[in-house]
Amino acid sequence: MNYTDILTSKFEPETTGTTIMAVIYDGGLIIGADSRTSSGQFVADRCADKIDYVHDRIFCLRSGSAADTQTIAKYVRYYIDAHAQELGRLPAVATAANLFRNFLYEYKDSLSAAIIVAGWDPYKGPQIFTLPLGGSVIEQKWSIGGSGSTFIWGFCDSNYKENMTLQEARAFVLHAVAHAMYRDGSSGGIIRLLNVTKDKIEREFIDYKDVPVK
Amino acid sequence: MSGSMYDLSVATYSQEGRIYQVEYATKAVENSETVIGVKCKDGVILGAEKQKFSRLLEDNTNKRIYNIDLQTGMAICGKLPDGRNILQRAKAESSQYQDMYAIPASAHVLSDRVAQYVHAYTMYSGVRPFGSATFIASYNTFDGYELYMIEPSGNKYAYHACTHGKGRAVCKSEFERRNFKDLTCQEALVYIAKMLILAHEEFKEKKYEYEMTWITDNNGRKHQSVPQDLINNAVQQAEQLIEQDQIGE
Numbered sequence: 345m346n347y348t349d350i351l352t353s354k355f356e357p358e359t360t361g362t363t364i365m366a367v368i369y370d371g372g373l374i375i376g377a378d379s380r381t382s383s384g385q386f387v388a389d390r391c392a393d394k395i396d397y398v399h400d401r402i403f404c405l406r407s408g409s410a411a412d413t414q415t416i417a418k419y420v421r422y423y424i425d426a427h428a429q430e431l432g433r434l435p436a437v438a439t440a441a442n443l444f445r446n447f448l449y450e451y452k453d454s455l456s457a458a459i460i461v462a463g464w465d466p467y468k469g470p471q472i473f474t475l476p477l478g479g480s481v482i483e484q485k486w487s488i489g490g491s492g493s494t495f496i497w498g499f500c501d502s503n504y505k506e507n508m509t510l511q512e513a514r515a516f517v518l519h520a521v522a523h524a525m526y527r528d529g530s531s532g533g534i535i536r537l538l539n540v541t542k543d544k545i546e547r548e549f550i551d552y553k554d555v556p557v558k
Numbered sequence: 559m560s561g562s563m564y565d566l567s568v569a570t571y572s573q574e575g576r577i578y579q580v581e582y583a584t585k586a587v588e589n590s591e592t593v594i595g596v597k598c599k600d601g602v603i604l605g606a607e608k609q610k611f612s613r614l615l616e617d618n619t620n621k622r623i624y625n626i627d628l629q630t631g632m633a634i635c636g637k638l639p640d641g642r643n644i645l646q647r648a649k650a651e652s653s654q655y656q657d658m659y660a661i662p663a664s665a666h667v668l669s670d671r672v673a674q675y676v677h678a679y680t681m682y683s684g685v686r687p688f689g690s691a692t693f694i695a696s697y698n699t700f701d702g703y704e705l706y707m708i709e710p711s712g713n714k715y716a717y718h719a720c721t722h723g724k725g726r727a728v729c730k731s732e733f734e735r736r737n738f739k740d741l742t743c744q745e746a747l748v749y750i751a752k753m754l755i756l757a758h759e760e761f762k763e764k765k766y767e768y769e770m771t772w773i774t775d776n777n778g779r780k781h782q783s784v785p786q787d788l789i790n791n792a793v794q795q796a797e798q799l800i801e802q803d804q805i806g807e
Contacts, residue, residue, distance in 0.1 A: 427659055430667055433700070435659075442660035467700065 725757020
């Protein structure tokens with residue numbers, strides 16, 4: 345193998361060509377993501393964590409340019425931290441969504457970032473906010489994003505139900521993400537799940553061998 | 559209280575560790591018209607005594623109590639123009655906060671910002687401290703009803719009841735006597751009027767009017783003026799109460 349070719353060739357920007365998903369169920373929400381970060385055809389990170397911590401019960405799912413989304417998430421994490429300290433209680437998910445939105449809108453000409461903000465707050469319970477490229481905000485009961493999401497709209501539309509139980513929601517997210525990874529070249533690797541409730545956060549790691557569709 | 563050489567600038571401490579300029583600013587507030595803030599069972603009331611220094615003044619305008627937000631009000635005790643500057647700042651802070659964080663600013667945050675602003679003017683020799691104390695009353699779904707007072711020094715505290723101005727001693731003794739936490743705002747109006755009338759003794763000769771605003775469960779939890787007829791009723795009943803007190807003595 346000619347390593348110098350890889351080292352000297354121009355790298356395409358690192359993107360999270362990706363599959364990300366969040367679903368509200370009765371009592372909390374489930375977040376799921378694949379783990380592939382690609383630099384063109386090269387898989388730069390095959391076990392990435394695309395579920396970023398923003399606050400104790402607020403997370404964001406990143407798609408688009410990895411550099412852009414990581415930087416924005418870092419700023420928002422900082423602002424939310426300062427805000428929550430002043431407030432003296434848990435911040436609203438809508439607050440985090442608004443902070444993200446300000447970045448995505450003001451700098452829309454320079455950024456390539458689409459984000460799903462998902463979390464729980466004591467004021468309105470579990471919430472999901474989708475923030476597409478232009479900087480708009482929509483609140484939804486479930487949301488999918490990234491390049492892999494295009495392959496699973498039919499699957500999700502058919503299988504989503506309101507007020508699912510934890511098990512149903514988990515299975516829904518797991519299978520949806522797996523289907524997307526199966527067909528999307530930019531998504532793959534392992535599946536990460538996160539269950540956000542009032543009382544706790546539970547992370548789950550689904551190794552390649554356990555991915556339901558492959 | 560003589561300042562000797564240490565009262566020329568707010569940037570100078572006296573030998574006992576006092577800052578005379580801040581104390582003089584507080585004196586400006588203490589010599590002005592009385593303002594009261596009271597938290598009741600179901601809301602908060604702000605009341606102010608307004609002297610009419612000229613017969614040419616229009617009635618029921620020239621306010622001392624303003625809205626910062628739909629659910630937050632500010633009353634100004636002391637120099638009105640100084641207080642209005644603070645009000646501008648409070649309005650800006652409140653609306654920028656809401657713009658950034660997508661939630662209304664709660665009183666403990668807003669009063670903190672205002673207190674920091676007021677305090678900043680006690681640190682530099684090129685500016686003078688504000689000659690006004692401001693009262694912030696607000697409601698939000700998480701913190702409920704809140705009442706804060708910010709003094710010219712930048713000190714801010716949360717209160718169930720607070721007062722400043724020339725008639726503050728009279729009002730404070732009334733606070734001791736009455737448990738406002740057990741009264742509804744409607745019931746408390748009489749006692750607010752009573753305090754304002756008694757406080758007005760300090761400026762006996764001048765013509766005056768009273769300004770009262772509230773935020774209560776019954777008015778949609780918004781900061782609004784108390785309807786004039788309720789104020790008039792309260793003033794009438796208060797005058798009777800004062801007469802009875804005097805006969806009792």
